[in-house]
Amino acid sequence: MGVRDSHGETTGTPDPVDRGFATLNTIRIGVKAMVQKDGELRKAEILSIRQRKDGPSFYVHYVDFNKRLDEWVASSRIDLSQEVEWPQPDKADKKKTAAASKAAPSKNVNANKRARAESRDMSQTPDILGGNNANVGKLSRPSKAGGKENLGVETPGDSSMFPSEAVSTAGTPKATESEDFEMADAAAESKSVKEDHVQTTTGEVITRGEEIERLRTGGSMTQNPTEIHRVRNLTRLQMGKYDVEPWYFSPYPDSFSDVDLVYIDEFCLSYFDNKRAFERHRAKCTLTHPPGNEIYRDDYISFFEVDGRRQRTWCRNLCLLSKLFLDHKTLYYDVDPFLFYCMTTRDETGCHFVGYFSKEKDSAEGYNLACIMTLPQYQRRGFGRLLISFSYELSKREGKLGSPEKPLSDLGLLGYRQYWRETLVELLIEPTREAISENELAVLTSMTEKDVHETLVVFNMLRYHKGNWVIVLTDQVVEEHEKRLKKEEIKGARKIDPARLQWKPPVFAASSRTWNW
């Protein structure tokens, strides 16, 4: 782990990392410090700071861990005995950086006396925000740094007026008018994008403009992860019989971040920040299943097909919900060009939403699936596999080969790899099978040839042996296959039965396919 850390940094950042000791008061957004996590110290980036009665608490992202593990930690968990890494300044304005680094120590001195509330007040006033543009270095007063610390702080009242005013404090010289502070905000964000890329990846850097352009024209459901809000906004969800912890940010109304529990109606997926309102709603709501046509039913589950254009509200609710658990999902654009295939379990109260996948009505890239999610309360029970399997069943019915839209999430990758492996092994292990081409495998499974090939390679099944390519059923995959068969014998196999699928590939007229209203 440590090796990987250093590896990432050294390869990623050519510039030397700005290290130094910090105090609680000098820690600011973007600082990377060592934080206690499950009994060990991990490097974590501070994403947000907020004031609590018992001192400040920090929203941290553990480097090299998924964002769903990001959390609020008390100051006591941050190890300040070690040096921290100061955030990389933007290369474009080196002067400012110098000024800022000068400002930091000076602030350090005054830190103890400074009242946080006061500094926040200062940063709230647009005048100061507008004034920031001139030169950050001039503002050597501690309030400037204080403003910076407030980046993304979810303070009631604050956030509604100036969602991220603190960012503009860090402002770029470009911003010349007070009305432009939001633009400065954007610039600052794109700066942080670059920073992130420099540090974590050698991959291409996408600017915001390119990103949005890609979204506009691509119809994609995914988004550059660094573009989206990085701090989880909901604390806890109440849905059906469960209390669920959200994983990521989702653009529910911004006042929802102030409440402890957000209520989600299990059937219409409407959201409430007030228990009484939720109960009143439940008394009136008559929905008992996803509002679409049932296209598949067996003893265990049902699938509903819901058209984003016809069920705009429900699908928006669904997307908001699933965004809580899908990092790369974007809600930038509306749900119209998608169909939502929703899996439910049944009981006497209704068809309970378990998971879904969305699918473009007309995918230019040949994707058969855009987003896929199983609700956390139903995870690790094989539902994800059923969803994947169902998506390929639809592709078979369409007579097309398909692949999920990229990027995959970590869980998505594991789920797909497992499904691909099991599906291919099932075919290859048939006793009469002596030879088969990748193309044949693709046609039989509706997987793309690329996915077939890569799966074979990943599981070390495709080898070059004595001048010929062979598909090797390794002892390992055979063993796993047999294990699975045994398990299915005991527990019963949960599989999609194509005969129960009542579905024809929907055809959309040109008018309904266009995305504007």
Added chain:
Amino acid sequence: MTRYGGLGRTRPKKLTSKASIPVVRESEIDIIDDEIQSSLQQIETGVEKAEESEIHLQRAINATAQGKVNEAHIPTPETILSNLQYDELYPPIFSQPATYIRFSSTVEDCCGCPYNMTEDDDAYLKLMNQKRDPSAGRCTEDIFEEVMNFFEETAQIKQPYAAIDNPPVLSFAEMQDMMDATLEDPMKIFAKEIYEHWKSCRMSVQNNAIVPQLKFETGQDTDDSDPFVCFRRREVRQIRKTRGRDAQSAEKLRRLRKELEDARELVALVRQREIARREMLSMERHLFKQRAEVKEMKRKLNVKDDDEDLINQKPKKRALDMPAQRPNAPQLRMPLKAGQGAEDLQLLEDVQAEKENEILRDIKQNITKHIKWNEGYVDHTRAPLSPSPERTFDVATFRPAFTAQLPTPPSSESSGEMETSLDVTSPLFSKDKLASHDMEMHDVPHRMPSFRRRVGRGGRLMIDRRNMGANKVEMDPLKADRFKFDQEDSDEDHDYDTDAYSIQIMQHRAITMAKAREQAAVAAQAHAQAQAQAAQAQAQRRLLEQNGHQGSMGSNLGPGAVTVSET
């Protein structure tokens, strides 16, 4: 590079997707282990680059690569059972239909009033109801929600940009304008009180919607960077350019241009017409003025004439035109005699009567012409041209029977039949023919049923019936012809009428016919008998009358053309 199966530096064959690859077990080949690492690195995971290095994911990937699938586990935040009273909130009301559910109602359709009361509302409602006179009725939660929702919606309609330009909270007076259309009467009683509550709620959220709303595009610059703004409209997707599409749009443009030009021309013509009309009006006005002057002068100078110069002389002009046109006019033109006194208004009825007469005359002429031409011939063609082919035909076909008829004296006959049969050659024919032609439709049902008895070879007795009240009127003459002698089943003629040969109808027919035929046959016989009896009675009466008549015309009877009717 000894990557590929220890084959030294030889490059492996290219693997195409269509190439059939043998499937083998691991035991059948040599194991080369440096392959694992090299091959793993070649494959993209499809995961975001920045996240590929995540520790849990790497661990899981490595675990699966080593076959420890159970260790391939990525920790996620826990979910716990809620202490919510689930059963109360989600009643067991679902019953699964036998067929797959089809459903198109939206969330809005299913959720009733979109406003939901909060604890604050509860408190206010309670207070409000306490203050109210108990006899005046209480405000229910539903009414409260409806009214609140109305305020919210009205505010949204009237101040759609409240979030941006911060207008003052909508006043109650403004609300009242909208109230009549939306709110029911019992709700209006509470509106004023609830408004106060709504206003205070609204104030506390800076005149934003009370229920938190999603942020949509507002058209501001800040939209793009605001992570809360979601579900933007998509722009129209770029359509691929092809030659076909180019031609199509060119064609469309051409058509559009043509249509626009047509429209323009139309407008220009209308304009021209209106200008002409204006000219005409001004001319008329001028004329009127001149006439007024003339009148004035006449009065002054005491000129007394017929004042013809004071009125428009158009009628005279037309009268002049008419005779010129007359020879050219086709015969069927409106009668021109009336044109003489064009000033007199013609009555519509007159014109119509005239017209009709003319047509009738024409028809009569044609008929007589045709009959003359066909004299002595019988038209046996289908849809014959002769005016009353049926009759002629009928008579003609019955005629042979007449000759074999003589042994029995006529017991009864219908006068009508007698006449027509006689009239074929009579001088009266044309007139009668015409009359019968005119009346044909009415004539048919009125014909008397008639019968005749014949004795065939070997002394067989035969009874022929005519005009048994079969509704021939509705039948296609061709088919009627087919069943001309098939009068036994006359009551069921409609069966032959249906010419739908769809299997369903035929099956249905087959089943129902079997039953119906029996019954119908019985009924028909009874009916026929009753009719026949009536007919006989009538016929006998007639016979008495005709006996004298017959006597006088006996010579024309020829070879005993007597229709005998008998039961």
